Amino acid sequence: MIATPREGSGPQYLDERVALVTGSSAGIGLAVAQKLAADGASVVVNSRSQERADAAAAAVGGDRVIALAADVGDPASVQELVDRTVESFGRLDILVNNAGQSNAVPTTELAVEDWQRVLQLNLTGPFLCAQAAGRVMLAAGAGVIINMGSIWGHAGLPGRVAYASTKHAITGMTKVLASEWGPHGLRVLSVDPGYTETELVSQLLASGAVDEKSILARTPSRRLAQPSEIAEMVAFMASDRARFVNGSSVLVDGGWTAYGGW
Template identity: 40%
Template sequence: MTTPTPIPLGYPGAQPFATASYPGLAGRVVLNTGAGSGIGRAMAHAFARHGARLMLLDIDQAALEQTCAQLQQAFPGVEVDIVQASIADDEAVERACAATEARFGRIDILLNNAGISMNKPSLELTPAEWRRAIDIDLSGVFYCAQAAGRRMASQGGGVILSTASIWGLSSSANRLAYCAAKAGVVSLTKCLAAEWAQHRIRVNAICPGYTHTALMDDLMARGVINGAELCGKTPMNRLGRPEEMAEAALYLASDAAAFITGHALVSDGGWLAQGY
């Protein structure tokens, strides 16, 4: 059997991608962390397309301003604001949630996107690097969920959607801190879903596979990962699109998923099914 030639970065020959429409998202207030780039930015565009009101959060002020300008150009009249903060700082997270509430009156949807990569042999991983990965990729997700969840409980409900990873459901050499943090996000999602259902708060996660973002470009440029090799190991023979992850987020945040909570939705082109 002939192995198909990998599609390294583009998508020629890929199955058609079509967006869906979720009218109930219009007017919802969305706090979107990590909105300055990658999947977080794609989610900002997707929710703006549906008429949501957006508070964009990122540690990178310039990236935030760029995302905001893109939304204002693409969606005239969009209600959007920005707040610069590190999600690893629980007090900064609380201030960001308070700013969102002050600006829009409530928080209906939290998109817990902000995160970092950490690819390094475990024998070389420093305590500072371990703490940084856990502080941002796990503790920061909890800080945001708790601060937003308190407001959602008092207002009668809401939706929390965290971006985990295929490495939260599997494991890999040289990714100890990242895998541990993302597995924690999946567990956190299930625990909060069970606990907060009584408050009408749905809590889910998406687990992207390898997705073509600026972060991926940087990792490939530094030789940390091999894009063509990753495509060859993916049954669908390509990287994912940020827009495809955003589409999954739209569904899980919408009323169409009203009975779904505690779920980790995988969007990986078949990577986990293949067994890697």
């Protein structure tokens, strides 16, 4: 099924591709969905809530975008999400595992239920989605899976034991899947953002829960990322322009991880 170019869009690097972006009702996920659509892809946006997914699809715009509600931590829900994507567009070329949640609790106070909830969404969810999408892509002999990592997959921070553990694990899962599926035409990689100016982060900054001055002083580029900048990297990695990039973790953090001072 051939996608029609969108008015005002850039080069159609992803023409005829079908992309599924989990957790794409807001923030980085929504920006990714918008960028993939602008580059020519047909896009499935996703949220646990059908209402939020519908609003995201409207924000992306165009007649090649559909909204599907699904809980990515539930195997049956994930399988239905992938099946409905293929039924709607006839194929699945790109999976962006973006759904996730943060958690900031001292380790001695972290409830097992909260630990398990973060692991279920941030790690089990990407595994289930990659597994279901991987079966489709392996049968087709081509595909790209992009896992959304984090700077906390490369470093540690007090109170982030659940979140950082999942993001370190995402790096390992990315490498294993790239090694296992690369010979069959699939690429698997992660895009790892630093602090990004999403609505959630803006609320944390405004409340004082996150110290903006400390973040900017620690970031050589001296600013937060914009969601669109993360989306640009995802779109590039999803396209044939990055066809020899496989198994890599690509940091988009303004030099935060590279900086070794204090």
